[in-house]
Amino acid sequence: MSKIIEGLLYSESHEWVKVEGDLAVIGVTDFAQAEMGDITYVDLPAAGDAVEAGEEFGALESVKASSELFCPVSGTVEEVNEDLEGAPEKVNEDPYGAWIIKVRMSDPSELDALMGPAAYGEIAK
Amino acid sequence: MDQELKFTCLHDEHIALGAKMSPFAGFDMPIQYDGIIPEHNAVRTAVGMFDVSHMGEIFVDGPQAEEYVNHVFTGDVRTLEPGRILYGMMCYPDGGTVDDLLVYKEFESGYLLVVNAANIQKDYDWLLEQAKGYEVEVFNDSDSWGQIALQGPKAEDVLVKVLGLEDLREVEFYSFCDVEDEDGGRVIVSRTGYTGEDGFEIYASPDNILDLWAAFLDEGVQPCGLGCRDTLRFEAGLPLYGDELSPEISPVMAGLSMFCKFDKPEFIGKDALLAQKTEGVARKIVGIEIEDAAVPRAGYPVELEDGTQVGVVTTGYHSITLDKSICFALVDAAYSALDTPLFIRIRKKVFPGKVVKKRFYKTNYKK
Numbered sequence: 001m002s003k004i005i006e007g008l009l010y011s012e013s014h015e016w017v018k019v020e021g022d023l024a025v026i027g028v029t030d031f032a033q034a035e036m037g038d039i040t041y042v043d044l045p046a047a048g049d050a051v052e053a054g055e056e057f058g059a060l061e062s063v064k065a066s067s068e069l070f071c072p073v074s075g076t077v078e079e080v081n082e083d084l085e086g087a088p089e090k091v092n093e094d095p096y097g098a099w100i101i102k103v104r105m106s107d108p109s110e111l112d113a114l115m116g117p118a119a120y121g122e123i124a125k
Numbered sequence: 126m127d128q129e130l131k132f133t134c135l136h137d138e139h140i141a142l143g144a145k146m147s148p149f150a151g152f153d154m155p156i157q158y159d160g161i162i163p164e165h166n167a168v169r170t171a172v173g174m175f176d177v178s179h180m181g182e183i184f185v186d187g188p189q190a191e192e193y194v195n196h197v198f199t200g201d202v203r204t205l206e207p208g209r210i211l212y213g214m215m216c217y218p219d220g221g222t223v224d225d226l227l228v229y230k231e232f233e234s235g236y237l238l239v240v241n242a243a244n245i246q247k248d249y250d251w252l253l254e255q256a257k258g259y260e261v262e263v264f265n266d267s268d269s270w271g272q273i274a275l276q277g278p279k280a281e282d283v284l285v286k287v288l289g290l291e292d293l294r295e296v297e298f299y300s301f302c303d304v305e306d307e308d309g310g311r312v313i314v315s316r317t318g319y320t321g322e323d324g325f326e327i328y329a330s331p332d333n334i335l336d337l338w339a340a341f342l343d344e345g346v347q348p349c350g351l352g353c354r355d356t357l358r359f360e361a362g363l364p365l366y367g368d369e370l371s372p373e374i375s376p377v378m379a380g381l382s383m384f385c386k387f388d389k390p391e392f393i394g395k396d397a398l399l400a401q402k403t404e405g406v407a408r409k410i411v412g413i414e415i416e417d418a419a420v421p422r423a424g425y426p427v428e429l430e431d432g433t434q435v436g437v438v439t440t441g442y443h444s445i446t447l448d449k450s451i452c453f454a455l456v457d458a459a460y461s462a463l464d465t466p467l468f469i470r471i472r473k474k475v476f477p478g479k480v481v482k483k484r485f486y487k488t489n490y491k492k
Contacts, residue, residue: 059472063165063352066422
């Protein structure tokens, strides 16, 4: 049974979002990291990049496969978690602590399209 | 595919061990048990075992077996001693590859051809077609045989202990011997593999294979799935049919012309392959190393600095043993020389790299 945290929003492509004002902190769920297996590389965007809701912003790589990351909201990348470049395994160890990017949202109403923990729990099986 | 998946004789064991299963070549096969990385490392540093019962065993015998095998196979079996094995290919007249395979020269008479699981029916049909006019019998016995690949530096010790046969240490690389079970059933022990390490492939009845699997587990052998089978063979520079060899990729294009014996009077594809070797080929399989930890995957474009696409990745990994991002790619021959700068497009970014030798990892065969 994968872990799902209260107080976060979730996308169908298994990203989580923590809202801090007009910043969206984004990572991948416990379900996603478990499906991937040992993550060996995190492909990050650069700060300042524009991102679109539903568009790819990076990827996680395991030995066997790469898995694209989709941005749940539109805006500008404010910060990327550079710690993951040297320690991609943190995504496996602590998926809700290992945030990947922070996005300054251009349209916070996009958050309405995301799921709460209960609804996400139905698809993360 | 709607076709029902086949199970190997070890299927229940994989489920009991909690393997992650996936369809491969029509079989429900284990991809990993404890993770690709620990399984890969077990083979490099100790010993691992793979269920390779899905592989095909086709027997050829008859008065013209030697002429016939030499007609369909790129290697030369005329000088092959009983108990020895050759690696090579079967090709179409245009040089494209039907399959790559091992040919075992049997002790009494005839040959055993060990072929890729995905190609068993295709190969068998091809072999029957080519057998017309030859006094040979060709028999697909794949369903009667299970197979375990026991691989790694400790494989010899484990095998000797489990089978209680000290003599097995003397079996040379690319040789085999026959062992009889209690009921007179045949067990073939072959010093071959697909990992770049020393090791053995053991062919036996499903019952014997089940017993061996259990005995190897008791000795602490790491069960290994197809996930690390691919990472291991890739590091060792070994091709996978479907990726680096295919009807479109000939042995010469794959850099495997040393397995085509052009001094034979004839074999299917000889003229086309010889022309490719002497006149050159349009595209070749090369190794490429990139300077980043990003992972080149099959299908990603290989480009020049100006963005012109000159090839495509066929297999790629961030190598577990070497900690480098490397791949095989099929590229225009003009860009196949060692150290040629090439770029790989990985999603939205382009990573610089260069052509390197395909044998990424120094193999540890016991020769």
